[in-house]
Amino acid sequence: MLGRYERGASGEAMVEYGDGTMRVVKPGSFVRCAVTGEAIPLDDLRYWSVERQEAYASPDAIMSRLKPAQP
Secondary structure: OOOOOOOOOOOEOEEEEOOOOEEEEEOOOEEEEOOOOOEEEHHHOOEEEOOOOEEEOOHHHHHHHHOOOOO
């Protein structure tokens, strides 16, 4: 069964991330993790940054993105 974002759309989606919501600007079936580059199906997307407008595949990806750079 196709997910609600996958019907008739393939390829990478463009999404605007809000507080607890997201808006699909360009239809597609997935977005890419800003840290790992992994494709994340829209139905499985749970983690993103409103401030950075980035998606993340996991909590570990978020933490590595937010970790301060080591001098």
